Amino acid sequence: MAVRDAIYWNEAGAPDPVVPVADLPRQVDVxxxxxxxxxxxxxxxxxRGGRSVALFEAGKIGHGCSSRNGGMVGPSFHKLGMTGLIAKYGEKKAYAIMQEGMNALDHFEAFVAEEKLDCDLHMRGRFRGARTExxxxxxxxxxxxxxxxxGLPFEMVSRAGQRAEIGSDFYRGGVVYLRDGGIQPRKLVVSLAAKAAEAGVLMFPECPxxxxRRDGEASxxxxxxxxxxxxxxxxxxxxxxxxxxxAMHSRVVQIETGAVATEEIPADLMAELSPKGRMFGESGRIFMWFRPTSDGKRFIFGGRMGSPGCAAEERAAATKTAIARVFPQLADIGISHAWSGDVAYTPDHAPHLGFEDGVWLAGGYCGSGVTRSVYFGAKLARRILGQPDGETAFDDLAFNKVPFKPFSRFAAEMMTRWWAWQDARDLCNRV
Structure with a gap:
């Protein structure tokens, strides 16, 4: 079966959002x-705070990474880790930044429950395999x-015991993050769009x-x-x-990542690969993430596999090579869908929100944006509305522009190759 150049999530029970037709307004509050x-x-x-709001999208609603990501949720901790953060900002600030990850997850879970958002949220944990001792x-x-x-809850899993978590002998043990889970990302887009329409937001898809231009007190x-x-x-x-x-473009580095969906997998094999229905990740500089789909019939694999801008068939082949080292049992299972998208990284590896260059900004999630984006949206709205509790630990971190921005994507691609070589070296040297 030929690989489809299409996003699996868009065809898995998530129709396009229903957007009420409206004329472009001449003036809005936001x-x-x-x-x-x-x-x-x-x-x-x-x-909901009483502002008139117009929402503009160059493509379809949720066209970007919101419909293309892996749908994995968790605290989304800072990439530098505790040691790196303490070295850069001190212990107190490091703790505050890490706490924001827990706050974002708490907010996300509460918001999904309170709003009854249909997004297949299941908090079954995530096993992260260790490639080396x-x-x-x-x-x-x-x-x-x-x-x-x-207070992050976790369980270390030895190499001898990892078969209880994953149907693979590739890893040298790992950890289970008990507060992680998964969603169907396209369903979350559709649910949020419905809530926006109910709130009176005017939405204009395919309206770039x-x-x-800032003009006095307005834009x-x-x-x-x-x-x-x-x-x-x-x-x-x-x-x-x-x-x-x-204002946003100059402050983030865009990095292309890809994902594939397998064909349906027999139930007994799925039970072997993912005994507890968890999400999965692995250590490494350039790593692969993977997970069962919400219905438990397929696997989604993603990461920086395949060359930038490659065709669906090439991406599928590159990902199959990565899959084989973890799950040789999937050698005879085909790839049905392959797609790609961009994620936004920042020079300091931190997400940001605030007022820059005359506009409000929120982004730079560094590949961990599902919970952060919904959380930041609420925080940013509170600031604009003048409501309390709009602060975050990221507020005093400067959202600097990317040096040599025109060359940033190329530089990221070169760094990806270098890190991938280092990962391959580490695997060759392990016992």
């Missing part, structure tokens, strides 16, 4: 640019620090904003031949920012 998780969440809270030891130390700092947004005047502007384009939303 214009939100980008209709992914961040933009939708921000718009919902602003509209050194990785296992480092993971144990980091988890102990996080448990002490923010081609220019933003003017150009949409085709129409100019919309807004008191405030939120730019939530994240990794899909370009020159049209320069």
């Amino acid at each position: 214009a939100v640019v980008g209709a992914g998780f961040t933009g939708l969440a921000t718009a919902i809270h602003l509209a 050194a990785d296992y030891d480092a993971t144990a130390r980091e988890c102990e620090r996080l448990n002490k700092a923010v 904003v081609t220019g933003i 003017e947004l150009r949409c085709g031949d129409t100019v919309v005047r807004a008191g405030e502007v939120v730019v939530a384009t994240n990794a899909y920012a370009d020159r049209r939303t320069e």
